[in-house]
Amino acid sequence: MKAVIFDEALRYVPDQAEPEARPGWRRIRVTTAGICKTDLEIVKGYMGFRGILGHEFVGRIEAPDGRPGARVVGEINAACGVCDRCAQGLGRHCPKRSTLGIFNLDGCMAEVCVLPAANLVKVPDELPDDRAVLIEPLSAACEILEQHPLRGSERVIVLGDGKLGLLCAWVLSTAAAEVTLVGKHPEKLAQAGWRTLRTALADEPIAPGADLVVEATGSAAGLARAIELCRPRGAIALKSTVAAPHQLSLAPVVINEITLFGSRCGQFQDGLAWLARYPDAPLERLIAARYPIDQALEAFHQAAGTSLKVLLDIGG
């Protein structure tokens, strides 16, 4: 099968062996895959991953007889299903988990990938592929509300105008009284406008005292700004996975009794439910370009130069 592989280097291969479904797992014929910032990091060595890349996809389950079944998206953490974490519904934190295209499991930039049946979520017929393929990062935005429910009167600041920042801002703008997206790029902020969402450039003055600050800048420096903008006893959602060390005093976190919570992967049902409630959410604005899978190297090159999403068309 066609596949995008990272071993010594990033490569497109036309003749990769197809994966077999283990018991309880399913084969999925991938229609479209997205290139995520994590993929770009893996190509630089993050996680030490080797194999087929990709963890954002929409595709069709393959029936045992090979016929295409339901259109699905898939949660990326393949959990053991029996440990304490799994019993708590936290398969995303199963210590034995493998992660699609990130850790110990070949990814979805291929004609076929495999995942546990329990990970697959049927996509409503009315949801186009180009929206469905964004369910993974959208669900990661929705996860903030799973971890930190809002009652609706809050003032929220989202730092970072990348894809995840925009998705967080859009989701939270439907759940809080006032949401301001803060970024460094006027053109990205212009793209973010939707409903009541406000935007501000990072060097403009921004009123502090937010109830919730989302740190999605992707840089270690974002946290210090988040701490400045958060009210006493407020909360900061830390979305940036930054390998570089933070260097800052956390004394203000203690003095102001701020709660800082790390936030990573969400539940796809939450993302799908949110999309069903807000069919006008402008997800397509996040898509910069699409390439057939055999032009994956060009696609990765473009993805590295844009903060928007580049898609790979894989199957029909």
Place this chain on the structure above:
Amino acid sequence: MKAVIFDEALRYVPDQAEPEARPGWRRIRVTTAGICKTDLEIVKGYMGFRGILGHEFVGRIEAPDGRPGARVVGEINAACGVCDRCAQGLGRHCPKRSTLGIFNLDGCMAEVCVLPAANLVKVPDELPDDRAVLIEPLSAACEILEQHPLRGSERVIVLGDGKLGLLCAWVLSTAAAEVTLVGKHPEKLAQAGWRTLRTALADEPIAPGADLVVEATGSAAGLARAIELCRPRGAIALKSTVAAPHQLSLAPVVINEITLFGSRCGQFQDGLAWLARYPDAPLERLIAARYPIDQALEAFHQAAGTSLKVLLDIGG
């Protein structure tokens, strides 16, 4: 009146002017005051405070005619009483607050101090002064349960065998299934033993996966250890106010979706209620020595050399 002052230097003065009670405030005749690590930091320049030191005390309200009234302890943050924070019951975070002996308000290492009437909490007759004077740090330990209620089945690790670490460990040992106090000093750990509390030396192997880790080491390095020991989706209470910058990657906080909450001052009612429930709590073990107020310099010298509490006897 007799008082301990920090201006250019730490000084005992026998003839300081007595403070007047503003409307709604009360004069308190101080019986005993405690020397806290924060006092030692202030003497090194922390907070830029100048004035009468001290924020831990037990004393008697002075009636308008000058007669001694109820025996009280006092919450240290004098709030404005009318702002949004105060309306939420968070006077501890009032932006206009002054803080006894720490910020814009003369402290309690004097024969008389003043505080808002609302800050004063009557001490039960059966509670000796030497326990009552420890209500402030004890309440700071109880505050962890205000911010992060436990259901009783949790495994907890407390890092740091200073006074606050011991108090946190004692309080949490009455609320969780298993509490381990981790410290560097065998003699302090030996003093900590009470009820079901376990102790471990910092260089012993400690099983990770704790539901809650309390970081009370007083050093910036403690947080990295806390992150290692906390389970995915677990919580870390950050008690150390460290001015030095932390230097660590918070990526594990994101990947494991850990919640980190700063924790500072507690409510005295919580500390008093806890002491009433656990009259055998060995608070007296925390007291190393006592000095009359006119030997305050010697007392501070000893306090700087011990992790235990040094008291000042001020009034009868």
